[in-house]
Amino acid sequence: MILPGLSRPVGTIWCIGRNYAEHAKELGSEIPASPVVFLKPASALLLDGGILRLPPDSRRVDHEVELVVAAGGSLMMAVGIDFTARDLQEADKKKGLPWTSAKGRPGFAAVGNFVPLALPSELELTVDGAVRQRGATKDMIFSLEKIIDHLDRTYGLAEGDLIFTGTPAGVAPVAPGARVEALLNGGESRLRLTVAA
Ligand code: MG
Numbered sequence: 052m053i054l055p056g057l058s059r060p061v062g063t064i065w066c067i068g069r070n071y072a073e074h075a076k077e078l079g080s081e082i083p084a085s086p087v088v089f090l091k092p093a094s095a096l097l098l099d100g101g102i103l104r105l106p107p108d109s110r111r112v113d114h115e116v117e118l119v120v121a122a123g124g125s126l127m128m129a130v131g132i133d134f135t136a137r138d139l140q141e142a143d144k145k146k147g148l149p150w151t152s153a154k155g156r157p158g159f160a161a162v163g164n165f166v167p168l169a170l171p172s173e174l175e176l177t178v179d180g181a182v183r184q185r186g187a188t189k190d191m192i193f194s195l196e197k198i199i200d201h202l203d204r205t206y207g208l209a210e211g212d213l214i215f216t217g218t219p220a221g222v223a224p225v226a227p228g229a230r231v232e233a234l235l236n237g238g239e240s241r242l243r244l245t246v247a248a
Contacts, residue, residue: 055098059123062211066088069217070193071191099164105246114222115132116219128166129163130163130235131213133160134161158244160213163233174219177231184222230245
């Protein structure tokens with residue numbers, strides 16, 4: 052799949068967890084000493100105007116608004132939402148299992164339009180018009196530069212890969228029928244979704 056604003060098909064979808072101190076605190080997680088990395092499958096991608104179908108085996112799907120960066124010769128950025136089945140994630144964390152089931156469902160890697168990277172940037176997420184999350188990339192624990200360096204040295208980063216860089220505080224569940232809107236810098240990149248009723 053080639054996303055709007057990008058010239059290459061999407062490669063690996065990398066995600067960074069616990070990259071904002073206030074969010075780590077709200078989930079009762081420790082501040083990590085090195086980036087917490089997990090993956091999402093390409094089948095999880097959802098674009099602007101899409102419909103999110105809540106998985107029948109989860110009772111709590113949270114929104115996590117994030118800066119998404121596309122790796123390549125010139126870096127591009129978009130607003131994204133790392134949807135998370137929090138109840139499944141909590142159960143898997145307790146059992147020491149991977150997060151794929153909680154993070155990789157269809158629609159759980161939502162991205163808006165891509166624009167040239169410019170930092171610092173501001174993130175905002177509203178549900179039915181009410182602000183739920185507001186954050187700034189300057190508050191990231193690991194900077195974009197450090198994340199890219201870490202991913203490249205540890206795993207090998209390729210052109211076309213996407214990086215979800217972590218969410219600020221304010222994560223909360225989405226209800227059936229909700230209208231979710233995420234904005235980067237007030238609308239430079241925009242993502243509007245509906246949660247299926
Ligand atoms: Mg996240």
